Amino acid sequence: MRLSAYFLPTLKDTPTEAQILSHRLMLRAGMIRQTSAGIYAWLPLGHRVLRKIEQIVRSEQDAAGAVELLMPTVQSAELWRASGRYEDYGKEMLRIRDRHDREMLYGPTAEEVITDIVKGTLKSYRDLPRTLYNIQWKFRDEIRPRFGVMRGREFLMKDAYSFDLDFAGAKRAYQKMFLAYLRTFARMGIRAIPMKADSGPIGGDMSHEFIILADTGESAVFCDRRWVEWDVLASAPAYDQDLEPFFADATGIYAATEEKHNPDTCPLPAEQLVTARGIEVGHIFYFGTKYSKPLGAVVAGPDGNPVTLEMGSYGIGVSRLVAAVIEASHDDAGIIWPESVAPFKVGLINLKSGDAACDKVCADLYDVLRTAQVEVLYDDREERPGVKFADMDLIGLPWQLVVGPRGLKAGTVELKNRATGERLELSQDSALERLTS
Numbered sequence: 088m089r090l091s092a093y094f095l096p097t098l099k100d101t102p103t104e105a106q107i108l109s110h111r112l113m114l115r116a117g118m119i120r121q122t123s124a125g126i127y128a129w130l131p132l133g134h135r136v137l138r139k140i141e142q143i144v145r146s147e148q149d150a151a152g153a154v155e156l157l158m159p160t161v162q163s164a165e166l167w168r169a170s171g172r173y174e175d176y177g178k179e180m181l182r183i184r185d186r187h188d189r190e191m192l193y194g195p196t197a198e199e200v201i202t203d204i205v206k207g208t209l210k211s212y213r214d215l216p217r218t219l220y221n222i223q224w225k226f227r228d229e230i231r232p233r234f235g236v237m238r239g240r241e242f243l244m245k246d247a248y249s250f251d252l253d254f255a256g257a258k259r260a261y262q263k264m265f266l267a268y269l270r271t272f273a274r275m276g277i278r279a280i281p282m283k284a285d286s287g288p289i290g291g292d293m294s295h296e297f298i299i300l301a302d303t304g305e306s307a308v309f310c311d312r313r314w315v316e317w318d319v320l321a322s323a324p325a326y327d328q329d330l331e332p333f334f335a336d337a338t339g340i341y342a343a344t345e346e347k348h349n350p351d352t353c354p355l356p357a358e359q360l361v362t363a364r365g366i367e368v369g370h371i372f373y374f375g376t377k378y379s380k381p382l383g384a385v386v387a388g389p390d391g392n393p394v395t396l397e398m399g400s401y402g403i404g405v406s407r408l409v410a411a412v413i414e415a416s417h418d419d420a421g422i423i424w425p426e427s428v429a430p431f432k433v434g435l436i437n438l439k440s441g442d443a444a445c446d447k448v449c450a451d452l453y454d455v456l457r458t459a460q461v462e463v464l465y466d467d468r469e470e471r472p473g474v475k476f477a478d479m480d481l482i483g484l485p486w487q488l489v490v491g492p493r494g495l496k497a498g499t500v501e502l503k504n505r506a507t508g509e510r511l512e513l514s515q516d517s518a519l520e521r522l523t524s
């Protein structure tokens with residue numbers, strides 16, 4: 088992509104309305120634009136990151152055996168009356184009336200819809216287990232939308248729902264998602280710690296929030312120091328293996344949200360306890376027959392008798408993750424994208440646009456990179472080098488390839504690693520080799 092033909096409204100000044108760093112950086116880097124309170128348009132650069140994150144989430148859901156579908160954003164109130172949640176959900180639900188005066192709503196979550204879809208389609212125990220997911224916009228009329236896309240009103244969520252015959256099956260589905268979540272977040276370069284969370288009236292230990300530690304987090308969290316150092320995935324099994332030992336190990340290491348943590352019963356010695364703030368990026372939840380029972384979702388069991396489906400639901404805040412990754416990876420100059428979610432891999436900087444030699448070399452490098460399927464943003468604008476460097480640091484692409492008249496005379500270009508700051512003077516060929524290998 089040539090920057091001269093792109094849409095990247097970067098800001099020099101720090102927007103005063105933004106209270107946390109990721110929000111400021113997303114506005115300054117031209118990633119999002121607020122259109123109403125808590126509602127954002129994703130500008131091209133932000134949109135690319137959102138799609139990258141979505142794709143990682145999708146591929147790990149698929150690997151764990153979940154099956155993708157797409158449910159509508161607008162739902163009927165009727166289903167929510169049947170589950171008993173229509174009145175309970177309160178003011179966070181955006182209620183809508185259609186032209187026939189029918190009550191509709193913009194879905195804040197989709198347990199009712201998915202249960203209604205599988206009802207009568209999953210007919211027998213032989214149709215189980217099944218986990219279905221979608222990646223769809225949700226709306227929650229948050230009392231205090233803030234921190235940009237971190238707590239928006241409209242946000243993109245991956246929500247999966249598992250259906251099983253019995254508790255043992257539901258537990259296995261839960262453990263698969265538990266592992267899939269660890270893999271998902273690790274691929275984005277962030278450490279999300281599964282923390283015991285409030286599991287409501289059902290109780291048990293089958294509710295975990297996945298939380299990344301960050302000073303700007305909205306909730307207080309408590310965990311064993313080992314979580315901060317431990318590479319939990321080093322010993323992770325494959326999905327078709329017995330997941331119980333891994334799950335027992337991982338959940339045996341203390342980590343709890345504020346609601347669950349009790350200083351009086353916490354098993355950790357003080358020096359082993361990390362007290363921090365955290366951002367919730369995912370939440371997994373077992374809830375038995377809470378929705379399947381009122382909605383009548385049953386299958387025929389092995390003996391022919393009807394069995395009410397055992398369910399769990401599993402959310403990931405896809406749009407929140409864009410901000411969370413930034414909170415975890417930045418410096419004074421701007422964002423530092425992990426390569427897996429970067430909007431482009433390389434920023435090609437022409438220090439002297441209009442100079443025949445620089446233009447020619449840049450055009451060649453740009454072509455070679457694109458042919459090799461390397462995502463490259465070419466800053467071909469007629470701007471001062473200082474502006475180009477500052478913008479490129481701000482938007483945080485992993486690599487900067489810098490072409491200027493002085494280097495060209497010596498036969499070199501400069502390759503800068505955004506994360507480490509390391510700069511190398513290289514021939515064009517060896518720079519290209521590093522970027523395409």
Ligand code: ATP
Nearest residue numbers: 236237238239242244367368369370402403404407
């Ligand atoms: P929170 O405690 O932050 O309000 P929640 O418990 O209501 O979140 P869930 O219902 O578990 O959220 O939703 C699944 C995921 O969706 C959350 O883990 C979070 O990452 C994301 N999410 C929830 N609410 C928002 C929001 N207002 N803006 C952006 N992402 C959100």
Ligand code: MG
Nearest residue numbers: 296367369370
């Ligand atoms: Mg939650």
